[in-house]
Every structure is written in C-alpha cells, then in structure tokens.
Amino acid sequence: MPGAPPATAHRPVAPAVIFAVVAILLLAVNLRTGVGGLSPLASAIGRDITLSAASLGALGIPAPLGFALAGVVAPSAAHRFGLERTLVGALVAMIAGHLVRAAAPDVGVLLLGSLIVLMGAGFGNILLPSAVKRYAPHRIAALTAAYGTAMSVGAALPPLVAVPIAAGSDWRASLAVWSLVAVAALVPWVVLAVRARRASAPNGADAPRAPDARGAIALARSRTVWGITIGFGLSSVSAYALFALLPEVLRESAGVAAASAGALVALFGILGLPLALTVPGLTSRLRNPTPLLVTATALFTAGWGGLWLAPSFAPVAWVAAIGLGQIAFPMGLTLIGLRSRTDRTAAAVSGFVQTVGYVAAAAVPPVLGVLRDQTGSWSASMGFMTLLTAATATAIPLLRRARYIDDEIAR
Template identity: 45%
Template sequence: MPDTSPLPLWAGRSLALFGILLMALNLRTAVAAISPVVAEIRADIPLDTLGLGVIGALPPVAFALSGLFGARLGRRFGLEPLLLAAITLMVAGHLLRGSAGSYQVLLAGSVVAFAGIGIGNILLPPLVKRYFPDRIALMTTAYVSLMAISGAVPALLAAPVAEAAGWRASLAMWSILAAVTLVPWLVVISRTHRGRRALGPDARARDTRPSSRHHTAMWRSRTAWALAMVFSLLSFQVYALISWLPRLLVDTAGVSPLAAGGYLALYVALGLPLAIVIPRIISRIADVSILVFLAITLLVIGYVGLLLAPGSLLVLWVSCAGIGTIMFPGVLTLINLRTRTTTGSGALSGFTQGIGYAVAAAGPVSFGLLHDATGGWTLPLVTLIAAALAGVVPALLLRERAFVEDEIAESLAR
C-alpha cells in the first residue's frame, strides 16, 4: 500500500512555506494602520468624516473587485507571477500613503495597497492547494492566524511609531514587510522558470494551459453558491459591527467610549483562536453544516442579547457574536477541501470572496442608514438576526460533501 502520510512542511517547499506565511502577515496591515493615527494625519492633511469613511469603505470594495477578477488574472498569468504583482502593489501603496501630502494621494495609496491585498486574499487558498495539498488544514490555520495578527499588530504599533517618527513613517513602514515577502517568491518563480525550460516547449505548454471552465462556470455549482452565501452573510455582519458596535453599546448599554472600544477589541480578537481551531475541525468532520448551524445559533443569541438585555451580560453577548464568525476560517478551508485542483481552488476562491466582500461593503452603510431612519438600534439588530438566520439555506446545501468540479461537469453534461 502506498504511503499517504503528509510530507514534512520543508520537503522541497520551504520557500513557498515562508512566502505564504509572509504574505498572510501583509493582508491586513493597510486596513488597520490609519485609524490609530487619524488625529496626527488631520494635523497635516484635511480629513473630514466623509473622507475617512471613504477610506474605511475601500477594503471590502477592493477585495470584492479583486475576487471577481483575480482568479481570471491568475489563470492568464499564473499564481506566482500575479502574487508578485500583488506584493509590488502593496509596497507601492504603503509608500504612497506614507508620502502623502494631500487627501487625494492618501486615497490613491490606499486604493493601490488594498488592490494588492485583495489579490493576495484570492491567491492564498490555491497556493496552499498547489504546494501543500497534504497539509491543507494546518496551512489554512497558519495563514488565517497570521492574517488576524496582521490586523492587530498595526493597531498596536501605529500610534507609538507615529509619536516617535511621525505618521508618515507609521504608514510607510509596512512596505518593508511587503518588500521582504518578495524575496521567497522571486526565488520560487526563478526556479520554476528554470525547471520549465528544462522540460522543453511542449511540456511547458501543457504545464501552463489550465482549463477555463472552472473559472467561467462556478455559478453552476451548488457548493460554490453555498460557500459564497455563508461568506457573504458573515462578511455583512462583521463589517457592520466593526463599524457600529462601539456606538451601539454607548447608546444602548450606557458604557463609556473607552469600554465600548474594549468590547470591539474582544469581538475582533476572538478571530485568532477560531483560526487556530476551526480548520482542523472542518477537515475532520463529514457534515460541516453542523458548524454553520452552531454559528447561526451563537450569532442569534448574541444579537438578541444586545437587543433585549444590553445592560447585562454584555461580555457574553459580544463573545457569542464574535465566536459566531467561526465559518470565516471554515469557508477558507472548504475552498480547498471542496475542490480537486489548484485551478478549481483559485476559481472558487475568487467566486466566494468576490461575492462575499461585495455584500460586505453594504453592511456598514445599511446598518447606519437603518439607525438614522428609525432613530434607534432595534431594526439594525433585527436585520443582523435575519442575516444570521438566512444561513440556514447554505447550511442545508453543505450537508453532503461534494466537489465543485464534479458539480460543474455534471451541469455542463446535461
């Protein structure tokens, strides 16, 4: 019987390992670097609430556009070259933000940085599939955990660095991390190029011509739609709460702004332990709908608690809402577990995250508009409850294990 045990992580792929982990460390730095130093930026650049809101809304919009086009670009140019371009965009974006002398330059730098990050979001699952098909759960755990860290560290370092060296240095310093990430991928691409040259022109042509139907027919897969729905519903809720939870708690629970910020930190921080645990659980259970139903239950408990009893057990309600996001790392894991090929993984990643982040962009806006229209927080919270309960539909679609390539082939054969 052949040996099917996993290979050591460093077995001929150590550079890819370091490259994936370094890339994950870059994927939230630009998102979290501005808000802690807004006061310092305003001292040099006119930055009103609307302007800051536009920059705050850029991440989900940029991530959605990257999701819709990233897989197609990956098919055309290759995963590694496109990742190299994404890293270059991040380096340029960080430097542009750090050199900004006007709001327009700050906005342009943010657009460039978020475009690179969005492409990186899409490419990491298929890169894990390509280099670590025997370690999908472990590698997903590692890179999702580092993504969570990449959002927390800038929030901690931005203000101290700005105080010591200025806000421009605080924003630009993340270009160093991005530049370092170029190194392993440059070596990987160089080695791959030499290897393909050794294969000869016919072999190179066969090696670099992936099928396009996995990229053009994702909508034919029930599993693809189920994952996109789960990711969309969760993204909508998370971005809404990140934007409005502190104000909601100040108004309904009577806590101070400082305490409200602490509850938001608790909500966000719960993503790290979930990233460590959930991919391994997902890879071991046959029916992943159990986790979706668990997430729905926790989310509803958290939202109902915030609606009916915000003045008591506040830690419990916020924790339930935070733990209810367990399917974020779950979906990223399933992108690889529900595809057979790297091509399919890239296509599913783009489809799922493209739709998901497009829906996420509406979260903060709709939540705020509902509050302004009603003068309270009841209807916004009811909307989140409805979004959580809507997860029952994709949960039922995920009860049976299926591969998107098989579903697409079956659909095309009809």
C-alpha cells in the same frame, strides 16, 4: 461516500515546500494589516481630514471592494503571468498602497490608497488557496490553519498598536509602518517567482486558469459553491462592518474611549487565532459543517444583537461573540481546497466565492453609516446586522453532502 474528498495523508515535507510554506505565512500576515489599523485612528485622522459617519462607512468599502475586484482579475492574472509572479505584484501593490494612504491629504486619496493596498491583499486572498493546493496538496487543512492563524495575527496587531504608534509620532506613521511588513513578505515570493519561471512554460500554462462566462455559470449552479459563498460572505460582511465602524459605535453607544475601542477591534482579530487553528481540522473531519454553521449563527445573533439592544451592558462579550462567530471564514477557505480536485478549480472557486462575498461586504458599511446619519444613533444599523448575519444558517442545507465541486459541475 462515493465522490467525497478523501482524508488528508501524512507525507514527508521537502525543504522547498517548507520555504514555500514560510512564504505563504508571511503573505498571509499582510492580508489584513490594511484593514484593522485605520478605524482606531478615526479621531486622529479627523483632526486633519473631515470624517462624517458616512465617510467612515465609505472607508469600509475599499476592503471588500478591492477583494471583490481581485476575485474577477486575480485568476486571469495568475494564468497569464504565473501564480508566484502575480503574488509578487500583489505585495508591491500593498507596499505602495500603505504609503499612499499614509500621505493622504484628503478622504479621496485615503480611499484610493486603501483600495490599492486592499486590492493587493485581495489577490492574496484569492490565490492563497491555490498556492496551498499547489505546494502542500496533502496538508490542506494544516496549512490552511497555519495561514489563517497568520491572517488573524495580521488582523489583531494593527488596531492594537495603531493608537500608541500615532501617539508617539502621528497617524501617518501608524499607517505607513505596515509597508515594512509587506517588504519582508516580498523577498521569499521573489525567490519563488524566479524558481517558477525557470521551471515552467513562459506563458504560465501551469498557473490557475480563470473561469470563462460558461465556467462561472457552472460554478453558480453548484450547491456546494453557494453553501461556501453564503457562510464566507456573511462572515466577511460582519468582519468589515466591524473593522470600519466598531470604534465609533462603541464610543457613541457605550462610551468607550478610542484606545479601548481599538483594543476591542484587536480582540476581534485575536479571536480569529483559535478559529484558524481548530476550524480547518474540524472541517476536514466532519461529515458536513452543520455544527459549525449553527454555532456561527448563534454567536452572530448574540453579538450583534447585544450591540443593538444593550451596547453598554457588556461590549467585550458582544465583540467576543462576533469574533468567535467568524467560524465560516476558515471553514470556507478549507472547503475550497478540500472540495476541489485541482489547484485550478480551487482558484476558480476561490475567485467566485470571494467576489460574491466581498461585493456583499462592500455594500454594507456605507448603508450602516447612512442609517446612523438618518436616525441619529447606531441602533437601526446594529439591528440590521443582527438579522443579516443570522442568515448564515441558510448555508446548512447546501453543504450537507461532501462532494467535489468538479463533479457537481460535470453533472
């Protein structure tokens, strides 16, 4: 098809590229450690800090809000300071944020620390597709699959070990331990930043450029951009609503204990592994992603509908369905690279898609918490999520044609 992205070629991999790939994967592990380790500790934190259902919903805001703010700022920062130096700064923010919320005396500081760590993670979210386009332009699907897998590991581990770590020490240590993982990722990015500074112009002219207002309007006129945004955004809404509230939903509606609820949040994260491994390759091979979007819609409807209508009947199955429904997330990350001609376009599209998607995700958890407080149960909240995530199907007509976003904007 004229204008369609070409198939990925196989080329030898240089040692410098391998080092960059390792750096990308270590960074990817850290992009979700600040998300999944907090909600399983709600009961333990509640013994020191008062937490209502609305407060729990508010604790779901920093992740999508930080990611949305990063979508606005990260491309400009990368253009000014360079891609690698910006990601070094993002990792430093993650380390600081983990430590701030571990020392939090109240909900306000807990929210602030979460916002810091997750804004740093948001910079990684926005800029990793650009880093993939820069360091491995001929292996976009493979490297997207690899770093998506690393993100899934980072999402699964914290809720799985949060309660045991807290039981062995306290909840503060359980939150602080993830700063060490961020330190491990910082080292290779410092090396890449030094190399990039020596090799490029001082003003970062080789870095991704953020779109100006006219560029953002042009992106908003692209059917492909909106197709990616809808699928990615609703997957994000689903994920961050689940990370923020699932343990309390399961405890109240299904009688699930805190440790078991944390394990189910971990199950949700673990299920991202097969998706991360398979969906990017499928996305690169399919003429259009309609089968993936149909499957995502069906799974979301089954999972959230189950938590709405029969939460105690099969909670493991409902969480598994929601986890497997996150197909549009790795699909969107892959399409950002595949349907962009350059790393600058990829950074601009990534910023647009993730800003819009995470703004939507930021609005939902507090709404769900307020619905719970007003109605006395989680039923209305789960019904709302069922209807909302079923709208994933609206992305289907927007992504039927495989076109470069650059070409759509030019027209």
